[in-house]
Amino acid sequence: MSRLDSFIARLSAQRELLNWAIDWVKYREGPVLEIGLGNGRTYDHLRAGLGAERIYAFDRAVNANPLSIPPADRLMLGEFGDSLPGFAARHPGGAAMVHSDVGLGDPEANARQVVQMSGWLPPLMATGALLLSDQKLTHPDLMLQPVPVPIPPERYFIYLKA
Template sequence: MITRLEKTLYRLEAQHACLTWAFEQIADKPGLIFELGLGLGRSFNHMRHKLGARAKDIVVFEREVRCYPDCQPDDDQLIIGNLDETLPAAAAKYAGKVVLAHSDVGSMDKGHNAYMSGLVSKNIGPALAPGAIVMSDLPLDIVGCTPHPLPGNARDDRYYLYTKTG
């Protein structure tokens, strides 16, 4: 059995490895990046720094902003509200324009995780461009997407990757 500390460490290692891999994959693909769940802003901050000029293409979804001050998205990048309302509307607005979606909306509550997995799975698909990448801390079942193997240094079941087919 692994400890809670090890679970966190392995999840962060997998998240970092998946982000690094995804940045390489989308380097020459125009489009938007969805960040579902700002939290403290660590992954948004990482994306913003690593993507350089593409940082303007990040659209962040958060119920209530409580991030570190230096991890605050610009107002024009931020969609505030419950994901069950904001994601379907944004998926329709940005249909076929998202090349990377990073979903980090899991918690310690299994019921919440099942709900959020279903919510993201049901609503993210229309936003995705052909060949888009979806990264998630929760397993997803997105119509038109197939699971993708994790990068070599990421542990299974700590993060999940999917690609949009067609």
């Protein structure tokens, strides 16, 4: 497989999984959180399926394509260590779904952040909520699920909140 093939396969798999998650959450109540706005590609896909009103996006800064910037009242800027616990305190009902795409290039910093995310994400989620995470997380309230669409191993981890 060429690098182009593998790049296309990775993005196709991400789109398949997001489409599955959109169908899962479409008729459930509660906000949807996009953690790691980045370029805004996955935010834009979720927005196309669910509408901007439902989605809150988190990042330390706006580096998204201008066509993929959330409305100001749906954009939570700042370090996750501040913005995620702050949001959980303001929205105690919890999100219906979280898409967390926050991998860091530096393996040591990434490993530290994985531990932190494992603590920050569950308080954001309603009971039974769905989490798609690009990192493998560990928390007693996060129940690992089988991945529902064919994607490369360890590309995404799927959890339901106990």
